Amino acid sequence: MGNPFGVARGVGKQLPTWVGAGLLLGVVAASALTASQQVKTNPEAQTLVDFNERVKAYLTLRDKVDGEAPKQQETKEAAKIQEAQRGLFAAIRNARVGAKQGDIFTPAIEKKFRALLSPEVKGQEGAKAKATILEEKPVVELKVNTEYPSAEPLSSVPPTVLQALPPLPKGEGLEYRFVRKHLILLDTRANLIVDFLFNAIP
Amino acid sequence: MPIRRRRLTLARLTVTAVVALTVLSAQQLTLPNEKDSVHFAVIGDSGTGGSGQRQVAARLTTMRASFPFDIVLMTGDNLYGDEGKSDYASKFELPYKALLDAKVKFYASLGNHDEATQVMYEPFNMGGKKYYTFKPTKASVRFFALDSNYMDKDQLAWLEKELAASQSDWKIMFFHHPLYSSGMHGSAVALREQIEPLFVKYGVDAVFAGHEHFYERIKPQKGIYYFTSGGAAKLRKGDLKPSELTAKGFDSGYHFMLVEVTQTTLHFQTISDQGVTVDSGALPRREQSAKKDQR
DSSP, rough: OTTTTOOOOOOOOOOOOHHHHHHHHHHHHHHHHHHHHHHSSSHHHHHHHHHHHHHHHHHHHHHHHHHHHOOOOOOOOOOHHHHHHHHHHOOOOHHHTTTTTTTSOOOOHHHHHHHGGGGGSSSSHHHHHHHHSOOOOOOOOOOOOOOOTSOOOOOOHHHHHHHOOOOOTTTTEEEEEEEEEEEEEEETTTTTEEEEEEEEEO | OHHHHHHHHHHHHHHHHHHHHHHHHHHHHOOOTTTTEEEEEEEEEOOTSSHHHHHHHHHHHHHHHHHHOOOEEEEOOOOOOOHHHHHHHHIIITTTTHHHHTOEEEOOOOOOTOOOGGGGGGOOTTTOOOOEEETTOOOEEEEEETTTTBBHHHHEEEEEEHHOOOSSSSSEEEEESSSSSSSSSSSOOHHHHHHHHHHHHHTOEEEEOOSSSSSEEEEEEETEEEEEEEESSSTTTTOOOOOOEEEEEOSOEEEEEEEEEEESSEEEEEEEESSEEEEEEEEOOOSOOOOHHHH
């Protein structure tokens, strides 16, 4: 996977020659192994691995800039809650200034997600889930790196749909939500739309 | 004063007295108000900062004088619209100031209009979590707050673990979306299919939800008492279409609930913003282990 967020990677200190040679051998061996594994790996499973890595990369970026914002912690002072959220939002937004739709939901991931979602909203059983998703009609400008408007309600995501989608890292505040038929990946700590998928459900 | 006018005045006075008595009796507590029972209030869809919220808050404060409760459950939509400092003030801190000053603890659950960062607000007593449980000291009642907007595997696993571990006589749930409803939104069927089997398996006694802007008491379902209380500041008059589920409903005014749990019975009284009791009753605890909660 490339670096989907356009974040410059730091250059490490100069390493001793033997360490470098060892590392090089290791990298070559690992690459050969990875290549052979990839041939054998189910491409769909690989797509999910890719999704997880992209999510992880987002969280790594967030962790990096987290210190720039006031710490999110329990407080009696409501002002501090918004200050921390807005600070984190701004820091992430600056750090992924070049981010665009599809950075996380790449075409392959998008295809996989549609395939996972489709059976969950089809038929009589699926109709209940779809009705839950579409119950709220939030008006949200779908744009990566923008804020989910406070005044707009959030859709409820049916448990069956959540169980069908790849689980998101626990306790990190990332959530799948819907804006009508569009799926969004929402960072609830920053109230930021990380990525979205147009017409994710039929 | 001519006799006719005197009679009229007397008649007016009598009418006024009757009205006053009616309102007074409506405000009268129907709850047993026992010393060792658990007292709490329920409000839902409360965070507008509008006159309805203030009226309910004032009534709630008045009722506390005769029914001392230290807990208020919030069934979600705690803050509508923006969530800045002034919003927390106008939609929560000011309306409930008298209760907050009296050290009443509010326990919030998240509605579809609430940002997840509310979990960080100490006066909501969520401990930084979107779902949590607590138990009043020395009482065999355990409360569970759920995030009904987002029932993922982690929350389901947590719920099962906590329910299995609880040995409280009473298990009481509160969250936003009603599992049974005769209103505009209707029953949260997809959610119900996931969580109700756990409620049944682990002996949940009562469930309080919001979301619908009215009051509805549902006929017991699978032995569980379900209440929708989502009119503490928002109101959709005429929105309740009583169905075969409905035991009692009220959709013509704002309301809140007072609840008292004794060892064997859950007593409730639902009161409108005008001080009229719109529903009340006593519901027996379902058969289950009488072991005390040691946790």
